[in-house]
Amino acid sequence: MTVEDRSYTKFCEIVVIDLHVHSVYSDGSYTPAELLSMAEDRGITALALTDHDTVGGVPELLELAEKSVVEVVPGIELSAECRRGTMHILGYFIDHTCDILLDKIEKVRTGRAERNLEILKRLNKLGFVLMWSDVVESAGCDVVGRPHFADALMKRGHIKSRKEAFDILLGKGKAAYVERYRYTAVECIELIHAAGGMAVLAHPATIQMPDDQLKGLIRGLKQCGLGGLEVYYAEHKPENIRKFKRWADELELLCTGGTDFHGACTPDLKLGSGFGNLHVPDEILVRLKEAAHRSVSGG
Ligand code: AMP
Numbered sequence: 001m002t003v004e005d006r007s008y009t010k011f012c013e014i015v016v017i018d019l020h021v022h023s024v025y026s027d028g029s030y031t032p033a034e035l036l037s038m039a040e041d042r043g044i045t046a047l048a049l050t051d052h053d054t055v056g057g058v059p060e061l062l063e064l065a066e067k068s069v070v071e072v073v074p075g076i077e078l079s080a081e082c083r084r085g086t087m088h089i090l091g092y093f094i095d096h097t098c099d100i101l102l103d104k105i106e107k108v109r110t111g112r113a114e115r116n117l118e119i120l121k122r123l124n125k126l127g128f129v130l131m132w133s134d135v136v137e138s139a140g141c142d143v144v145g146r147p148h149f150a151d152a153l154m155k156r157g158h159i160k161s162r163k164e165a166f167d168i169l170l171g172k173g174k175a176a177y178v179e180r181y182r183y184t185a186v187e188c189i190e191l192i193h194a195a196g197g198m199a200v201l202a203h204p205a206t207i208q209m210p211d212d213q214l215k216g217l218i219r220g221l222k223q224c225g226l227g228g229l230e231v232y233y234a235e236h237k238p239e240n241i242r243k244f245k246r247w248a249d250e251l252e253l254l255c256t257g258g259t260d261f262h263g264a265c266t267p268d269l270k271l272g273s274g275f276g277n278l279h280v281p282d283e284i285l286v287r288l289k290e291a292a293h294r295s296v297s298g299g
């Protein structure tokens with residue numbers, strides 16, 4: 001298919017965008033080049049690369065995007081301190097060369113390295129035969145995280161799936177879980193702003209808070225500069241989407257969305273469409289770009 005053919009296809013079909021995608025630079029299984037080519041084949045018009053704690057894949061993807069009809073959004077997903085569940089903050093249209101950003105995420109990566117050794121020790125103590133080289137072999141290019149431990153445990157035949165590994169060993173509070181250095185949500189938002197980006201609260205349901213508290217937390221984050229809420233998300237049920245959309249409208253936050261595509265480890269989840277029924281409205285991208293631009297110019 002030529003670039004012109006693709007433009008024509010894009011013109012004829014429903015416009016699909018995906019603003020939450022992982023690559024081998026964190027815990028995804030595809031390279032930026034493979035993601036871009038998959039997006040082209042699936043008629044996806046815009047893709048945000050949001051790897052955990054790294055912008056390592058962004059330059060490669062931006063360069064490839066120059067010859068593609070797919071628009072690429074430079075992004076990141078930062079993990080914030082969270083008492084019970086998981087809180088992730090997405091940064092969009094960030095300057096991936098920003099020194100402040102690079103310095104701060106380096107600190108997170110050092111924290112990950114310390115934590116990874118501790119996880120390995122715990123797993124060995126629990127009787128699982130596993131070497132650091134197994135984990136490295138399962139990992140991609142940049143950030144090594146718990147999913148890579150899960151994959152290494154799977155390869156050794158200790159468990160059957162990433163999910164099982166998290167359920168019995170690696171999930172918060174389980175036997176091989178180890179805390180790691182994280183910024184607070186407000187620090188994550190400030191960091192994203194320092195890099196000229198727009199901060200969005202990812203998959204709000206994973207924070208695991210009662211609705212009234214969660215909404216209060218989001219309201220507080222909005223006062224600290226949060227710009228959007230990830231309303232459209234592959235794992236959100238329709239009632240979740242409706243609820244978060246209502247909250248976002250009430251709190252004047254932009255509704256964003258994406259699949260949280262990781263690749264081969266979740267074969268039922270597809271780039272752009274999630275489990276088949278996700279549709280992220282493409283006008284979001286225009287509003288996101290305007291908002292990121294405003295936050296840089298201080299408007
Ligand atoms: P880490 O950043 O090393 O703490 O690992 C967290 C990442 O592991 C998340 O961002 C997800 O990609 C993945 N993850 C978390 N919980 C699960 C689970 N139950 N099953 C599979 N993957 C998970």
Ligand code: ZN
Nearest residue numbers: 022027052262
């Ligand atoms: Zn991940």
Ligand code: FE
Nearest residue numbers: 077088202203
């Ligand atoms: Fe996440």
Ligand code: FE
Nearest residue numbers: 020022077260
């Ligand atoms: Fe993610």
